[in-house]
Amino acid sequence: MHIPDGYLSPSTCAALYAAALPFWAVALRRVKALLATRFVPLISLFAAFSFVLMMFNLPLPGGTTGHAVGIAMAVIVLGPWGATIAISVALAIQALLFGDGGILALGANCFNMAVAGSWTAAAVYRVVSGSSPIDARRRVIAGGLAGYCAINVAALFTAFELGIQPLLFHDATGAALYAPYPLAVALPAMMLGHMTFAGLAEGLLTAGVVRYLQQSERSLLEFGASGIRPAPPPTVASSRGLWAALGLLLVLSPLGLLAAGTAWGEWSPEDLADPVARNAIAAASGGVALPAAAPSGLVRLAAVWTAPLPDYAPAFLRSAAMGYLISAFVGVGLIVLTVVALQFLFDRTRRGGPTAALPQE
Amino acid sequence: MTGSPAKRPAAAIASPGFRLAGRSPIERTLEELLRVAERSLHAEETARRGGLLQSLDARAKWVGYAGFVVAAGLARNFVVLAALFVGAVALGLLSRLRLRELALRAWLPALLFTALVGGPALFLIPGAPAAGLPPTLGISAAGVRSVGFLLMRVETITTFTLLLVLATPWARLLAALRALRVPATVVVILGMTYRFLFLLLASAHDLFLARRSRGVGKLPPAEARKLFARTTGVLLSKTMATSQQVYLAMVSRGFTGDARLLDPLAMRGRDGVAVAASLGLSAIAIWAGR
Numbered sequence: 001m002h003i004p005d006g007y008l009s010p011s012t013c014a015a016l017y018a019a020a021l022p023f024w025a026v027a028l029r030r031v032k033a034l035l036a037t038r039f040v041p042l043i044s045l046f047a048a049f050s051f052v053l054m055m056f057n058l059p060l061p062g063g064t065t066g067h068a069v070g071i072a073m074a075v076i077v078l079g080p081w082g083a084t085i086a087i088s089v090a091l092a093i094q095a096l097l098f099g100d101g102g103i104l105a106l107g108a109n110c111f112n113m114a115v116a117g118s119w120t121a122a123a124v125y126r127v128v129s130g131s132s133p134i135d136a137r138r139r140v141i142a143g144g145l146a147g148y149c150a151i152n153v154a155a156l157f158t159a160f161e162l163g164i165q166p167l168l169f170h171d172a173t174g175a176a177l178y179a180p181y182p183l184a185v186a187l188p189a190m191m192l193g194h195m196t197f198a199g200l201a202e203g204l205l206t207a208g209v210v211r212y213l214q215q216s217e218r219s220l221l222e223f224g225a226s227g228i229r230p231a232p233p234p235t236v237a238s239s240r241g242l243w244a245a246l247g248l249l250l251v252l253s254p255l256g257l258l259a260a261g262t263a264w265g266e267w268s269p270e271d272l273a274d275p276v277a278r279n280a281i282a283a284a285s286g287g288v289a290l291p292a293a294a295p296s297g298l299v300r301l302a303a304v305w306t307a308p309l310p311d312y313a314p315a316f317l318r319s320a321a322m323g324y325l326i327s328a329f330v331g332v333g334l335i336v337l338t339v340v341a342l343q344f345l346f347d348r349t350r351r352g353g354p355t356a357a358l359p360q361e
Numbered sequence: 362m363t364g365s366p367a368k369r370p371a372a373a374i375a376s377p378g379f380r381l382a383g384r385s386p387i388e389r390t391l392e393e394l395l396r397v398a399e400r401s402l403h404a405e406e407t408a409r410r411g412g413l414l415q416s417l418d419a420r421a422k423w424v425g426y427a428g429f430v431v432a433a434g435l436a437r438n439f440v441v442l443a444a445l446f447v448g449a450v451a452l453g454l455l456s457r458l459r460l461r462e463l464a465l466r467a468w469l470p471a472l473l474f475t476a477l478v479g480g481p482a483l484f485l486i487p488g489a490p491a492a493g494l495p496p497t498l499g500i501s502a503a504g505v506r507s508v509g510f511l512l513m514r515v516e517t518i519t520t521f522t523l524l525l526v527l528a529t530p531w532a533r534l535l536a537a538l539r540a541l542r543v544p545a546t547v548v549v550i551l552g553m554t555y556r557f558l559f560l561l562l563a564s565a566h567d568l569f570l571a572r573r574s575r576g577v578g579k580l581p582p583a584e585a586r587k588l589f590a591r592t593t594g595v596l597l598s599k600t601m602a603t604s605q606q607v608y609l610a611m612v613s614r615g616f617t618g619d620a621r622l623l624d625p626l627a628m629r630g631r632d633g634v635a636v637a638a639s640l641g642l643s644a645i646a647i648w649a650g651r
Contacts, residue, residue, distance in 0.1 A: 010434040040550055052562055099466070
């Protein structure tokens with residue numbers, strides 16, 4: 001799970017640092033605002049706890065042992081934002097001090113486990129536990145499932161990042177420069193171990209700890225019971241920078257037209273029939289020859305759905321740049337509407353029960 | 362808060378000669394906890410040796426490290442990767458690090474892990490048979506090149522990382538992070554985490570050792586799982602209680618939530634030379650390794 005340096009290209013590492021950075025920034029701000037002066041010792045101690053937890057050899061059914069990461073445990077006690085920071089700090093100490101996981105690859109490891117893992121755990125725990133009482137058996141199951149899903153989603157991201165390396169980075173002879181296995185190998189190889197042993201370890205330990213806390217330390221499971229109140233939802237003013245950046249990106253979206261060719265794997269039946277496009281596809285696929293005709297399944301399924309704005313170019317517009325711009329506005333508008341609708345639905349279902357969204361000290 | 366109270370338990374649990382026989386999950390956990398503490402203490406010892414890297418400012422080492430690691434990450438030429446590896450070994454020797462230390466902490470683990478992960482690629486990657494090997498083995502030239510690149514790259518970067526960690530005290534490593542614009546709060550958290558890591562390691566060790574000393578034979582797996590869950594829960598409770606105590610101690614000493622760091626680091630002439638040399642060599646390696 002901890003990707004060492006050398007398995008990912010520097011550009012992949014940079015991209016995943018960039019992907020993790022906004023989560024770190026928001027998490028630091030939110031948790032600091034929520035916990036004020038308690039923030040530093042609480043996160044530090046919990047990061048140390050996560051680190052120590054990774055040393056435990058949990059016995060598993062079948063006679064083997066597995067390590068837990070403690071993602072779901074951190075989420076249940078600290079909330080997803082707090083867990084993002086605590087797990088990231090534990091991973092940084094592991095990389096810096098013990099060489100477990102790379103420093104170049106720290107962004108990737110943090111994104112996989114601290115970000116994707118934490119938010120998966122939060123979502124699963126929230127959905128499965130619902131509004132059940134703190135001592136309900138359902139919360140034990142929710143904790144176990146949250147741990148199991150968190151570690152598997154983190155593994156899925158890891159496998160994907162490793163699996164795209166040979167496709168993107170190889171030398172003139174076709175030899176992989178970084179992780180050598182394509183997705184077809186990396187995905188099953190990674191997921192098999194995590195869907196069985198590692199996932200089981202994480203799930204069993206999280207469920208066991210939730211059960212223990214229900215019996216002995218209920219306060220750690222009672223969100224908001226010790227004076228910490230949920231942070232107010234971001235206002236228009238507090239998210240002004242985000243909206244400004246989004247607006248800028250929208251305006252710049254026609255720059256996408258500068259990119260030549262078709263994205264790899266996004267070919268239409270027309271592309272597969274066009275000789276020029278076929279040559280470009282073969283060149284981008286390491287010289288692998290294409291079948292003489294477009295696969296029948298692809299032709300059949302491509303006709304199932306016709307997009308309202310195909311290729312980001314509405315039929316009623318002549319300017320490609322304007323088409324891109326309008327497509328960007330429509331897309332962003334739909335996403336915002338969907339999120340608002342989901343938030344509305346979520347707020348309605350959440351009323352009356354505690355959630356895993358916020359930590360307790 | 363000083364580092365000494367937190368380090369005392371670590372020193373106690375890492376006392377020489379203390380080894381556990383047997384391989385039950387509890388004992389394996391105890392061994393891992395011991396190994397972590399021993400490694401940390403060893404790093405503090407090597408960082409005090411009077412070698413080349415130890416004499417440099419931590420910021421200069423971070424910059425040089427970043428340059429070399431990026432160069433090793435970008436290299437598409439095996440000879441350049443090998444040259445960087447040899448350079449890293451030479452730096453280690455000039456920093457009074459023993460080859461055995463590098464082999465045990467970096468090369469061997471990286472070799473074993475890469476062999477385990479990358480080994481099957483020798484057979485799975487299609488292509489012409491590798492020259493000099495019987496075709497019946499099914500090892501392709503592309504497979505050999507892929508695994509060779511991976512192994513050489515991992516070994517090189519791991520060696521550079523180990524040099525940085527073994528030649529720099531943890532406190533200075535963190536202080537230098539401020540120069541890289543890492544927020545002070547993050548640096549303070551990293552420092553506190555490291556400090557309390559030993560306290561929790563000692564706590565976890567005591568919990569498992571107490572349980573082990575009160576039992577005969579191996580626990581059934583289901584019982585062992587319950588024990589691990591309870592121990593983790595107890596450790597979690599201790600963590601939260603300690604966090605509260607530390608918070609109160611910090612407040613009583615005037616902590617207001619602002620993190621300020623003392624920064625005694627000072628760049629000297631030799632540090633400037635080291636930065637220039639490492640960046641220059643890295644640039645050459647990046648150019649040659651395209």
